[in-house]
Amino acid sequence: MSEKYDVVVIGSGIVGASTAYNLAKRGVSTLVLERFGPNHTNGSSHGKSRIIRSANPENIAYTRLAKSAFDRWGELEAESGSPLMIKTGGLIFGDRKDRFISPFLSDAMKSELDYEIMSPSNAMALFPQFTIGSDEVAVYDPSAGILFPERCVDSYSSLARGFGAEFHFNEEVLRWDAASDCVAIETQSASYKAGRVVLAAGAWNAKLISDVDLGLRCERQVVFWFKPNDDSGSFMPGSMPVFICCDYGRHFYGFPDLGDGVKAAQHHGGEAADPDSVRRAVGKDDEGNVRAFLGRRIPAADGTVTGSSTCLYTNTPTGDFIIDFHPKHSNVLMVSACCGMGFKFASITGEIAADLAMAGKTEHDISLFGLR
Numbered sequence: 215m216s217e218k219y220d221v222v223v224i225g226s227g228i229v230g231a232s233t234a235y236n237l238a239k240r241g242v243s244t245l246v247l248e249r250f251g252p253n254h255t256n257g258s259s260h261g262k263s264r265i266i267r268s269a270n271p272e273n274i275a276y277t278r279l280a281k282s283a284f285d286r287w288g289e290l291e292a293e294s295g296s297p298l299m300i301k302t303g304g305l306i307f308g309d310r311k312d313r314f315i316s317p318f319l320s321d322a323m324k325s326e327l328d329y330e331i332m333s334p335s336n337a338m339a340l341f342p343q344f345t346i347g348s349d350e351v352a353v354y355d356p357s358a359g360i361l362f363p364e365r366c367v368d369s370y371s372s373l374a375r376g377f378g379a380e381f382h383f384n385e386e387v388l389r390w391d392a393a394s395d396c397v398a399i400e401t402q403s404a405s406y407k408a409g410r411v412v413l414a415a416g417a418w419n420a421k422l423i424s425d426v427d428l429g430l431r432c433e434r435q436v437v438f439w440f441k442p443n444d445d446s447g448s449f450m451p452g453s454m455p456v457f458i459c460c461d462y463g464r465h466f467y468g469f470p471d472l473g474d475g476v477k478a479a480q481h482h483g484g485e486a487a488d489p490d491s492v493r494r495a496v497g498k499d500d501e502g503n504v505r506a507f508l509g510r511r512i513p514a515a516d517g518t519v520t521g522s523s524t525c526l527y528t529n530t531p532t533g534d535f536i537i538d539f540h541p542k543h544s545n546v547l548m549v550s551a552c553c554g555m556g557f558k559f560a561s562i563t564g565e566i567a568a569d570l571a572m573a574g575k576t577e578h579d580i581s582l583f584g585l586r
């Protein structure tokens with residue numbers, strides 16, 4: 215006999231955890247099924263830090279969504295009593311024609327947000343850690359900062375549990391089968407029934423949604439921590455902002471030293487991967503790329519590597535999230551909200567997923583996220 219829930223959420227990364235919290239808080243009976251253990255490092259929601267920023271040059275719609283996302287993270291922080299983020303400011307610098315920078319020079323973005331456009335010399339006077347070319351430009355977003363991903367996942371999960379949600383770890387969903395009135399879910403050890411299912415399986419969504427080609431591509435990413443060659447404190451939060459550098463057609467990003475060193479990585483540019491067989495080991499080729507970037511742009515941070523981690527991006531064909539119902543099943547909601555930028559929005563994407571699962575609609579603007 216299968217147990218029956220209002221909603222089964224597949225995946226307990228940040229999207230699944232946020233969705234479960236939003237459902238359970240509304241009194242919805244919720245089961246979360248997760249194939250690995252709590253705080254595992256096989257998916258996309260680990261790695262000690264994530265950038266949060268109001269300024270989202272990817273599309274003005276994300277900039278608008280970010281305002282609500284900031285509010286919800288603040289609410290989660292208050293409700294959980296756990297410190298989840300710090301404000302450091304954010305510096306985006308490099309080629310003024312780059313897709314990450316040119317939107318800031320437009321009137322549309324200026325009317326939405328407070329940020330400062332800086333000449334290279336002014337930016338380097340304020341933040342001498344960085345090397346910015348004389349023909350480049352810098353944008354300073356004072357609202358930007360750092361989210362602590364593991365704490366965010368834990369906070370959503372434990373609050374969801376407090377509202378009655380069940381979490382089953384180390385229980386992989388093998389298949390689901392939707393009929394008009396319910397969805398049957400089979401794992402390696404049990405079977406369940408649910409009124410609705412939310413597929414929040416990150417890079418594994420493509421495997422769970424095998425009858426629709428969403429064009430999801432999993433991309434291997436490697437991040438590094440470097441011990442700075444400078445003990446003056448200039449790489450600590452308070453002195454150094456989070457940053458995105460538009461570096462001759464490529465994008466690198468990073469964080470001040472939170473105790474493990476300066477974290478830096480290339481955004482995209484990783485190899486295509488299968489999440490079940492991705493190369494987890496980190497090689498000298500991975501490090502060389504990021505080290506060369508540091509040498510050019512943040513030379514005093516180019517010290518010993520103190521740590522590294524492999525992580526997965528799930529990219530969609532348009533670069534926008536997919537949050538929509540399965541084309542054949544109105545009780546199966548697909549949530550693929552990564553594209554290398556999804557963490558900061560998860561406080562809202564979980565709310566949107568809960569709205570759609572229970573009411574079929576949401577007050578948030580989700581026009582970018584539908585299947586096209």
Ligand SMILES: Cc1cc2nc3c(=O)[nH]c(=O)nc-3n(C[C@H](O)[C@H](O)[C@H](O)COP(=O)(O)OP(=O)(O)OC[C@H]3O[C@@H](n4cnc5c(N)ncnc54)[C@H](O)[C@@H]3O)c2cc1C
Nearest residue numbers: 225227229249257258265387416418525552555556557558
């Ligand atoms: C290196 C890196 C840096 C990033 N930096 C930023 C940043 O600075 N700012 C930002 O906003 N975003 C950033 N992102 C993106 C952000 O981290 C992701 O958008 C987000 O973590 C995606 O969460 P998720 O819950 O969709 O996926 P995941 O965290 O991968 O969760 C999916 C879960 O589903 C589980 N699962 C899969 N298949 C099954 C199954 N069959 N049965 C049961 N469970 C299953 C998996 O085990 C996993 O736990 C970054 C991502 C990476 C990889």
